Amino acid sequence: MRFTSKNSKKNYRALACAMAMMTGLSAAQVVFAAPADSGVIVNMKDGKLAAVSESGAGADIDRNKKEAANGVEIGESVENVAKSQDTTNAAKEAVAKWNGERPTDAEVTSAAQALVGKTIMDIKIEGATEDVYNTALLSLNSKVGDALTIDGLSRDANNIYETGYFYDLYPSFEEIPEGVIVTYHVFTTPIISDIEITGNSKRESTEKLIKAMQLKPGDRLNRRSLQEDLANIKKVYVNDGYIMAKVHDMGIDDHGKVSIQVNEGILEGYKVKGLKKTKEKVVIRELRTKVGEPLNKKDVVRSYNRLTNLNYFESIDIKPIPGVEPNACMLEIDITEKNTGAFGVGAGYSTADGFIGMVSIGDRNFRGIGDSISVMYSISGSSTDARGWMFTYRKPWLDKKETAGIIKIYNRTYRYNDYDTNGDLIEEMLRKAKGFEIGFTRPVSEYSTNGIYFKNSDDTYDNHKSGPYDRRQPQWSEWNKENFGLTRSVTLSHTTDTRDNIMYPTGGHYVQLSAEFAGLGGDFNYQKYVIDDSAYWKVGRNQIVAFRNSYGHSNNELSYFNKFRIGGQGTLRGYKDDQFRGDSMYIGSLEFRFPLYNKVKGAIFTDWGAAWDDKWLPNDFNDFHASVGVGVMVETPVGPIRIDVGHGSQGNRVHFNVGASF
Structure with a gap:
């Protein structure tokens, strides 16, 4: 509130308006609500404190018959009722006394008008309790010896009110020969007896919300501090994500109990x-x-x-x-x-193998129920080329606990190129895999999942295609017996995935721990342990840094095709697929990803890794190999398609993949 210092009717009207605004503001900010058993509501309205009797509120009746109270209990009950009644009566009397003594705005204006220019000989504050008296006194701008002005009265009244310890105030004047004595009469706020918060759910406990407040039981109520506390409660909700929550209502009863009602936005x-x-x-x-x-x-x-x-x-x-x-x-x-179905067909002819054909069909959202299905079938005019079929079905919700199940059944013969560590071809062969895999996963928290998988796969050597070594020959029979056969294994996994987007992450982590135990009547007995960790950071507007570490180890001497294999897309780019093998392995990758155009993204990467036998760490760090390269990823209806060009110690390699690299 503010008054001009000019002596005019406009100024006097401003004084009256300011006084009304001051008391009206207190009414708008603080509403008292007495407890139901008191039958009294104390309310600030139109510059007056009003004690209003609450009617029509019937008390709840306890229809369960209770045991008769003893004399002590009856005495305590009577005493509590008497105390409550005394407090209620005192509140009524204080309100009635204030309203009876408070002059009207016109009377205050008239008295001030008559004394403008008089010397202030003393300034008093009446009605303030001892704990807030000095606070009110120190808030005054006017000093003894100053001339009384409208501006001075306005500033002083506003300053006292803004301390927060008073609901209402008005000045009175005593004219003496030397000048005027100004007395500010104040209605002081009560001591807080208790704080009650209602409307909050278990996600935001009452204890947590009260802890965010600066006012505590036993403190003098301060309107400004209370407003800050209401803002602090709102801040707690906002910080925890409840952006629609707000303080719906707030009141203080005549016992000093602060009641805050929250609406959390349901x-x-x-x-x-x-x-x-x-x-x-x-x-x-x-x-x-x-x-x-x-x-x-x-x-x-x-x-x-x-x-x-x-x-x-x-x-x-x-x-x-x-x-x-x-x-x-x-x-x-x-x-x-988007289109979630996929259909592919391919055909060819050669004089050696005759007609070659392949057809695949699948849907990531089968029948609109969220299941995934895919079927692949290939045929060859000759028994010396790839052929067979594979069926995969995944159901992401088997029950209300989000248990997911997947089954894969296959009987296929496929080409496989076997390389030595120099990248030279050992043999291009046909391998036949026949069997099935089944797995289940279930979340243990919002971001973590446990899984169990069973594999029953019979891997056999089918035919020789090319290369300096022909493992069909008798001298390879023992090697084939040791490295081809039936694998039966159970794999246990624990995965924590906080990535924001699994296809193109811009933040979060992916960590997976897995242990595979083979045996169970199969031809191979081993244990393999793997930890895979990937992290993603947004470093610019649309630039991403991606980092991966993967380590695997087995205490057993693994068969040739069960060893850890690195090389090629997804492991060590710039080298041939499965070029390096061992009973242990490590892979590291670092990528910088950036947008190129619309749905096209680029990447600069470096990979490094090694595979070795026997120990947890390699004997010779010369076993490590590294590469650098660039890549392009294009978003398509069937998913992202990634093409990478990697440069390793043995030259350049081009890699193609459907899906992200990691």
Whole structure:
């Protein structure tokens, strides 16, 4: 509030207006609500404190018959009622006394007008308790000896009010021969007896919210501190992601009990738009927001990431819209679907092998229920080329606990190139794999999953295609017996994945621990342990740094085709596929990824790694190999297609992959 110093009717009207504003502001900021048993509500309204009797509020009746109270209990009950009644009566009397003594705004204006220019001989404050008296006195700008002015009265009244310890105040004047004595009459706030917060859920406990407040029971109520505390409560909610939460109501009863009512912004439901193929339940089950609970921004972001990682949708837009109840909302999810089906066909002819054909069909969102299915079949006019079939089916939700299951069945003969560590071809062969794999995963937390997988695969040498070594020959029979055969194994895994996007991460980590135990009546007995760790950081507007470490070890001497293998796309670019083998391995990669154009992204990378036998660490660090290179990734309807050119110690290699490198 502010007054001009000119002596005019406008100034006097400003004084009256300011006094009304001051008292009106106190009414707007603080509302007292007495407990139900007191029957009294104390309210600031229109510059007056009003004691209003609450009518029509019936007390709850306990219909369960209780045991008769003893004399001590009756005495305590009577004493408590008497104390409560005394407090209520005192509050009524204080309000009545203040309203009876407080002059009207017109009377204050008239008195001040008559004394403008008089010398202030003394300034007093009446009604302030001892703990806040000096605070009010020190807030004054006017000093003894100053001339009384409208501006001075306005500033002093405002300063006293802004200390926060008073609900209402008004000045009175005593004219003496030497000048005037100014007395500010104040209505002091009470001592806080208790703080009660209602409307909050278990996610934001009352203890946590009260801890964020500076006011505590036993403190003198300060309006400014209380407003800051309400802002602090709001800040707690915002920091924890509850962006719609707000303080719905606040009151102080005549016992000094502060009551704060919170409205956390409840989610009432979902409205999913744009679905044509996908069932609505497939979208709803991925959401981390819960109907009937407060809307949390972090849950909305997590829900968006989960929907994105399904790779079913071209675009996803999630936004809150008004609900039915006040400060409640619904989530509107607007989706544009992408083509999730894939069909491939290939054919060829050679004089050696005759007709060669391949057909594959699959769908990542089979029948719109979120399942994944793929079938591949290849045929050759000769028994000397690739042929066979493979069937894969994955169901991501077997139950309400998000147990996922996958099964893979295959009987296929395929070409395999075997290289030595110099990158020279040992043999191009046909290998036949026949068997099945089945696995289950279940989340143990929002970002962590446990898995178990069983493999039953019979690997046999089928035929020789080319190369200096022909393992069909009798001298290789013992080698074939030791390295081809039936593998039966169980693999246990624990995965923690906080990546925001599994296809093109811009942040988060991926860590997987796995242990494979082979035996179970198969031809090979071994244990293999692997830890894989990848991290992603956004370093610019759209630039990403990606880093990976992977280490594997076995205490056993592994068969040739069960050894760890590195080389090629996904492990050590710039070298041939599976060029290096061992009972232990390490791979490291560092990439800098950046956008090129629209859905085209580029990368600069370096890979390094080694494979060795016997020990946890290699005997000779010359076993390590490294490469550098560049890559391009293009987003397509079937997923990202990645092409890398790597330069290693043996020259350049081009690598092609569907999906991200890591």
